[in-house]
Amino acid sequence: MRNYTEHELLRLAKCFHDTDKTYLLVDPLQGKHLPVKPSDAMDMLRSLGQLVSEKYPETRLVIGFAETATAVGMAVAEEMPDDCIYIHTTRDNILQESEWIEFQEEKSHVTDQRLLASHLEKWFANTDTIVFVDDEISTDETIINYIEQLKKKYPEIGKKKLVVASIIDRATKEENEKMKADGIESISLIRPNETDFSKDVEKYDICEADEINEKIGVGRYESLSSRVNLMNPRLGVNTREYVENCKMFAYDYVIQEKLAEECDCSSILILGTEECMYPAIVLGEIIERNTKANVYTYSTTRSPIGICRADGYPIKSGYRIKSFYANDRKSYIYNLKKYDMVIVVTDSERDSFCERHSLIEALFKERNEKVVLYRG
Secondary structure (H helix, E strand, C coil), X not given: CCCCCHHHHCEEEEEXXXXXXXXXXXXXXXXXXXXXXXXXXXXXXXXXXXXXXXHCCCCXXXXXXXXXXXXXXXXXXHCCCCCCEEEECECXXXXXXXXEEEECCCCCCCCCEEEECCCHHHHHHCCCEEEEEEEEECCCHXXXXXXXXXXXXXXXXXXXXXXXXXXXXXXXXXXXXXXXXXXXXXXXXXXXXXXXXXXCCCCCCCECCEECCCCCCCCCCEEEECCCCCCCCCCCEEHHHXXXXXXXXXXXXXXXXXXXXXXXXXXXEEEEECXXXXXXHHHHHHHHHHCCCEEEEEECECCCECECCCCCCCCCCEEEEECCCCCCCEEEEECXXXXXXXXXXXXXXXXXHHHHHHHHHHHHHCCCCCEEEEEC
């Protein structure tokens, strides 16, 4: 486990047309909004996991927050010394499930998060400690709101040790004291000084990401289905089984494409889709180990971030594309450039021409001509 600094983990961006939130902290090592070497992303994510594991080794249930913390949460669960369950909230519709706990996330551009409740009672009974994982804690309201909604249905968790783990904890001293009063402990990689960056982003003249016309259909790609079906952490997974599942998913790609023997690419991008982050990072890490290519990973996102080319601003370019998971919502991809190969990793069960070609056209605009859509 290594220590990290604010300089390594914080970049300041401006939200686009968000009346509740003027700025966004972008983590360059998280593998979400900015491309990063998979090994660097995993080192950082697992450092948080090791920190949590050392202090709370008895944990048997980890709950991650969609969208940006799905991989962070899994990395925390992965580091637990004994097996535990990992589940993350979702903003996607899962038609075969009907028992959900819904809540609103404070100061977010998306307010419809849900947690599958089918097995929660059993999982709560099997652990003395519950760890909630988010990438950034900037206010106590989201966590307390969420836990209060859980307590209404499961009052027994009031007797459990409740822990909030994050990469960055920006809650004020007063907010942390309030969480402690509510029986909630917190742990993080870094705790920056209490700062409101609203005025710092006023100087940035931003624009919206370019919209892609997916009907043109110029870009070409290869479609490849894995022989390994990805498990679904939205439904809850055994962490040991899910780690092996993602590794098998990754090695199946390497074997099918004969990547270790025949790869002549100098640069490869592994691109996850929205909540499907962890499998993309794992695939990237394995390709990084088995080829000589420079490998990078990050994911599409639902976060509307302003575009600006000013020095020091992290989001220089972007595209608005159709989501792989719902035909009525937008997704975004930022700082896209040309790679010798792009591998898009998705667990979406939808197979719509418009959704696929929206992303493919964005890749094609940046002269990415070798694209593989890899489904789990």
